[in-house]
Amino acid sequence: MTSFHSIGNQQSTEQRVRQRPVERRPLRSPWRWRRSPALLLMTAALLSAMPAPSQTQITPPPIDRSLANQTVPIAVPYPTLNAVPAAAITDELFGPLTRDLAISGVFSLVPLPPGAGITPEVAKRAGAQQILYLSIAYSAPAPSSSTAPQASPEFVIEARLYDSTGVSGLARSYRGPAAALTRMAHIIVSDLVRQFNGKPGIFLTQIAFVSDRDGHPEIYLMNYDGGNQRRITFHNSISVLPSWSPDDERLVYTSFARKTTDMYIVNRNGGGRIRLNTGLNLNTSATFSPVGHDIAFVGSVAGNPDIYLIRDDGTNLRRLTTTSSIESTPEWSPTGRQISFTSGRSGTPQIYVMDSEGANVRRISFEGEWNDDASWSPDGESLAYTSRVDGRFQIRIMSLVTGQSRIIAGEGSNEQPGFSPDGRFLVFQSNRTGKWQIYRARVDGSDVLPLTFVGENKDPDWSKKMP
Amino acid sequence: MSNVKFGSLIATIALAAILPAACKHKTPPPPKVIPSTLETPAPVVAPPPVETTTSPTAVQAPVDFVREEPKVTAEVLPNDIEDLNRAAQTRGWVQDAFFSYDESTLTSEAQAALGATATWLKSHPDISLLIEGHCDERGTEQYNLALGDRRANIAKEYLATLGVDAGRIKTVSYGVERPFDPGHTEQAWAKNRRDHLVLAGAGR
Known part of the structure; x- marks a missing residue:
């Protein structure tokens, strides 16, 4: 040091x-x-793989x-x-x-x-x-016009x-x-x-999250290092679970603004908000496909939550799971070919993976009596998820190649992990200080760094691209 | 308020019964000699003092002179939806249903609570209902949103089987977003695993 x-x-x-x-x-x-x-x-x-230098450099x-x-x-x-x-x-x-x-x-x-x-x-x-x-x-900045006031x-x-x-x-x-x-x-x-x-790194990436620092849970953005925290929704209700579009220009989230839960899409600057009318209940855990225009989410009919797809213009609703158990928390693989989700079909919430058409369902998690919040590493070879160990929620990282998993130890409950776009870092929420805050750590669990300090903060989602 | 009138009537009748008797015994009765085996004389027992009030004599209302209309009392019912909900909760018109951990099945207590609710709802067909599904904090946010949806719907279905029109009932899941008790004890968690029933006013 x-x-x-x-x-x-x-x-x-x-x-x-x-x-x-x-x-x-x-x-x-x-x-x-x-x-x-x-x-x-x-x-x-x-x-x-470093590119050949250009002539001017x-x-x-x-x-x-x-x-x-x-x-x-x-x-x-x-x-x-x-x-x-x-x-x-x-x-x-x-x-x-x-x-x-x-x-x-x-x-x-x-x-x-x-x-x-x-x-x-x-x-x-x-x-x-x-x-x-x-x-x-x-x-002094270049004068835009002679009549314009002098800029700083x-x-x-x-x-x-x-x-x-x-x-x-x-x-x-x-x-x-x-x-x-x-x-x-x-x-x-x-x-x-x-x-x-040859790659720019994560220094210009953003993390979306939920904070109640202004009175109501709303959607916020911050830089990857916690800088420039700013609010982008103003529902004055409960708004949760933001998720980035693959081009990082939009976010989809769930809000209770109409006394029921609806999906909304908003531009990264807070403008252009639309509500997706699915005709279903819940409309939670929405997440953009990395390819195309589909959004996976949890919809419910008559108290049976299942994984559904809908286009980002609100058309072409499709149902992917059909069991009578609770299905929740879909997340696309980086290629868009697979979707992980949580299901209670075994009696406890466990992680499953299926093809993005709903076929070939297989169970991934077997340890722990409550697993949720699966998130894919950018190389598609690992899942990070929330796993209850000895009565506390911890971050578990499982290799889909070997089936081996490891726990990233931490105080308190640690939930909702997500990978950085370069796969070297995790963002997650923890209540280790008594309040929910957002933390960043290396994928090996070292160098844990708090990113938020004001109010309660949760539901982090790291932007997808490295601009 | 009818109780007050009834009470004063009783008092008047009792007074009327006492007053003539009191007039006859203006002097206290001679002390009773209590036979005793003891040598010491028995203490003289003073008679209880008699009230000699000067209250006006009760006037007997003329019988069959005017027949009063039957008394009707009116009460202002809560009209504002928040007042209505407050009254509904305190008077038990609608009752929340509570759940076991990670369960969405109705316990017998929950069924009884919903039974009372169904009775009231059926006699008030103008009022619609919102069922909020809530969970305790010992689960993950996303799965608990789904669990809350299931809890809310199981109550809706049960009310429907008891004869409440399901079209009057809406559901919403709050998951862990709005705990009733912010504590971290089993007592708090038990309070937070509930279907909270909210009257949503007239119409659907």
Whole structure:
């Protein structure tokens, strides 16, 4: 942890605690036992699949295959400030940027000696293979018209990445208002990570959830790190169980706004709300198909909840399960070919999987007398679900390949797990503090981080794409 | 209020019976000698004091002079739907049904509660009913929403078998969203595993 302290010596204690999740350390790190073989293989595959650099960009340093299972040590000197207040830069740009790098799985932060004037040579001696220079300035925005009122100045951030030989691997400028500083940090790290492994990472992903902080349970969104929490529904009723569309532009959820439970679809900015009229009761646990326009949900006729499909324009209602038992909580596999769900047909709620046409039903969970909330990993090989163990609900991750499962231990009840779009993290809800809050952890259960603090918060759903 | 009148009538009659007797015995009766084997004289027992009130003499109403119309008392019934529900719950017109853990079958107590409800509903065909299915917190949110739906419908079906028109009954599942008791004890959970019956006013 000393590395972070010396890099971000202006960060708060809380930030240092949050930064603990450095996934990949150099081999000499005592933490290296944490690496999972799957992640190492994935990184190796990603590195080998790196796209050819375009002509306009300087070639990134060649990848040493023997280092493929390691992260890239990167040094980020505190930025040069040109008459810019340091507090805003530290809290809203430098802090989020270094935290993003720390959990990227691609880079590891290198401790730097204190003081300004970090040259590439200094960084190299400190062990860095890459060094990221940030330069920040104010700039008046380009006038849209001569009569328009003068807009407030914008930040211009220049990011330049050099390798230890001084060759530039990335040079970009980012411009935005003060309110966009954190978003700029996430974009910079996305660009850096994409530069190295071809994929942008989860730094611009969002988590939808339910909070009662404003009096009623409503739908909210937040950044993947808990930042920018904002409300998008205003029913003044009970609204629950949001779920992202595959393009992350819309959400489907259930609201009690009409004294009964209805499905609604709303744009990510809160506009364009429509209600889906199914003619059924319940209309809960709605979830978009990753392909096409279908929504799977729980509908009920005469007290018999079953899994149904409906198109997102409210047409073409289909029933997938026909048993007299309770069926609930459908979730599509990443390919859209299968649907997991919860059924009480055995006498207790258990996880089942069927084809997306309703055939080939098979039971997945056998341990525990109450299992629910199944969610697929992005590679389709695992299910995370809520499983009662010794009277408490815990997150269980089951491999659909081997049938083996493991519990992610935690205090209190832990429910409604969901994977990050890169499959490396889980989001879930826990009442370990006495109130329901939303947490993020690695899929191995380490580095649990609370994301919400105000009111009761639940029903997290991670956006699907990596923008 | 008829009780008050009846009471005063009794009092008047009793007074009329006492008054003539009281006039005859203006002096206290001689002390009774109580035969005793003891040497000490028996204590003199004082007579109870007699009330000599000066209340006006009761006037006997003329018989068969005017025949009063039978007394009718009117009471304002709760008209506002919230007042109606409050009255229905406190007076037991409608009664909530409670369930066992992870169960949606009606216990005999639940059947009795719904039986009383059916009786009242059948005599009030103008009022419709909403059955809210609720669950305790010891389950998952999504499955409990489905369980609450089943609980609400089992009560609806039972009321229908008792002769209540099912078209008057709507159901909604709240799952674990609206616990009656926010506690985390078996006592609280037992309260929260219920069908809450809400009168929904006239019409359907």
